[in-house]
Amino acid sequence: MIDRSRGAALIADTGRGNEAAILNAALEAFGNSGFNGASMRDVARGAGTSLSNLYNYFPSKSRLLAEVLRHANTELYARVVRAVEDAGDAASPRMRDAVRAYVGFVVDHQVAMLVSASEVRYLQGPDRERLVAERDDTQSLIEQIVAQGVESGEFRTPYPADAARSILSLCAAIATWYRPDGRLSRGQLAEQHARYALALVEAPLPRHD
């Protein structure tokens, strides 16, 4: 059985010495204290290496953040793409599975989601632009599903241009309150938000019991 516990590290071994340990420690530190509140010393401690050694891997704290966020985005995007591809052709199941995948990522990598949402602002220049572009890729996937559903008549939302953003806001917000020991299981959360998504685009909702 796949380990979906919170401790599953976002970044697997990269084949370059301590790189993965540093990235994961950075993610944890930025998650705990925010980008500006976390120090490179914190990251080093978390990675079990020396402060100065961090700079053999990443030239600056900013670039370290950028790399962490890039890994998070890549994984998120990959999950959603895969889910959409496996979901057949109709808009509703595609939306449902895309949202399930997105929510799954949020739950599996809650800290990564939080850091992604709140610390991108501390990037500047090309690092920031790249990140924003990558994030837009994910949103575009959802936008296409909405457009498809509206065209096919499955979705009747009067706001087709805005619905995707709202859906993703809703899913991303899970990271701000989710607790693994909470009332809802991972699966229930995914179901719930899939239904929210369909409700937002004003698709016919299945009966519930």
Next chain:
Amino acid sequence: MIDRSRGAALIADTGRGNEAAILNAALEAFGNSGFNGASMRDVARGAGTSLSNLYNYFPSKSRLLAEVLRHANTELYARVVRAVEDAGDAASPRMRDAVRAYVGFVVDHQVAMLVSASEVRYLQGPDRERLVAERDDTQSLIEQIVAQGVESGEFRTPYPADAARSILSLCAAIATWYRPDGRLSRGQLAEQHARYALALVEAPLPRHD
């Protein structure tokens, strides 16, 4: 006519010297750079006073943040309460007006909303607890409306316990992307999100043109 422009300061004169200027400067600084990224020097500069004078008004940076957030929350809560009170007895119009008010606050005080959402985490102890409690007050208002609507049969959501949180997440997220010169006006945004809210609770939606 009321000034709803973005520049409208959140905190009006408090009758105590530079206090309002300091609070507004702090809001701006925390908004620009985050709590840990903004320095007391930044705040002092923004307020047009000296660094050390800040400490005649607030004993610490944390307390300064706490006060800023308290003002934001108070204003937000007040707006929503007033809207609900003025909205009659039925759940749907109450929800619609509550959301309109909430969105109005987000648009009028975008920075305050952003700071509220992202910097509470840097508070600790009683300051934090008070803030969270105040925020819960606002959410409780919405939860009551949802409960009322479910009971009356207007709302058919299978997730009555979670819908309020989702609605507020959606409204708060506006602050992360809204631009005054964007495609949607303040009023349109409020309408849109009112409809989102009703969709989420699975109320019958009015036809749209």
Next chain:
Amino acid sequence: MIDRSRGAALIADTGRGNEAAILNAALEAFGNSGFNGASMRDVARGAGTSLSNLYNYFPSKSRLLAEVLRHANTELYARVVRAVEDAGDAASPRMRDAVRAYVGFVVDHQVAMLVSASEVRYLQGPDRERLVAERDDTQSLIEQIVAQGVESGEFRTPYPADAARSILSLCAAIATWYRPDGRLSRGQLAEQHARYALALVEAPLPRHD
């Protein structure tokens, strides 16, 4: 009697707290270890204050160096100007007294002369340009005397355009080897270099005994 001892600080009280102490400590530190070899901690220790307090007076190490050099240049220039003004109209005595004054400065503020000569290179931008311009002012004074002497026929050098620079090089070089307990007294050194200067411009030299 005027104190011409080596310990006479270059910078007298500036009327602003520890400023003079910091400047003099910086001069000493830069003199001992060079600009890059001296640390701000060294300066702070020498000035009897804390490291961070340095930054209440000077915004950066570079600016601190710039200010030190500015004080040195100003004092040197003032001495030479005064000497020339008091020396009457003929080129030879003007040259002699200018050189005497310059040598006097080198002996009185040997470290300042050394730092001036060797650490300007670590300045950049406007600070550097200003310093170079100020230094050129002093050299221009000498160049004018040379030109005057050449025109009057007192000086017969075939290199009127270059002689001034050479004379000043010679005087400045004293700082690289002078020891207060050396063979030559301050006055003898001044005489010697005055004669060097006249020799370089090929003026008739007085008999010596």
Next chain:
Amino acid sequence: MIDRSRGAALIADTGRGNEAAILNAALEAFGNSGFNGASMRDVARGAGTSLSNLYNYFPSKSRLLAEVLRHANTELYARVVRAVEDAGDAASPRMRDAVRAYVGFVVDHQVAMLVSASEVRYLQGPDRERLVAERDDTQSLIEQIVAQGVESGEFRTPYPADAARSILSLCAAIATWYRPDGRLSRGQLAEQHARYALALVEAPLPRHD
């Protein structure tokens, strides 16, 4: 035809792998940034090798500086010795040719001259003493010429003990301002300084046109 261009590296191949490249890169780095301002990484980059490989050739940054300076001094001394030996027996032509050779070195290896003059101070212990001794050898050569000229009556300076140092100061100072595209050619500069030298020792000067 001998390449006297500025780009002519001071240190030719030493027959030991990258040694010459490292020494020349060190010279350049120390010239650009000073001993304390240049890093071993700078040197490695300039030499096209890895940082750690430097330590296969030189045990420390200090020793690297010492070796660079030793090469410079050796070359300078050799040039002056050869010139004096080839100049016949009379003091005046010997002085003239010695100065010409010295100036030639300064022009050919301006950076080496600058580094020699300003960075010896960062050496300590035996390295420093050896360097100073080697430098004194060159000065002694000039001192002997002065003594010879004074004894023969060619030179009438009242400061026979100090003239040599002044002459060398003058020549070395060229390195601080010389630009290959300047007003004076290499040969003219040599002539000029030869005349300066004779003027300083108060030898009869040839007429000039």
Next chain:
DNA sequence: AATGAATGAGAGTTCATTCAT
């Protein structure tokens, strides 16, 4: 209420150097 000077702690980053390979 208001200021400028002061401070200790800590920030990000670079350093010369070492070591295993």
Next chain:
DNA sequence: CATGAATGAACTCTCATTCAT
């Protein structure tokens, strides 16, 4: 001989906060 990874010390500079005035 050559390398990349590693390290402890040190760097310049900024921080929140205090205090005397």
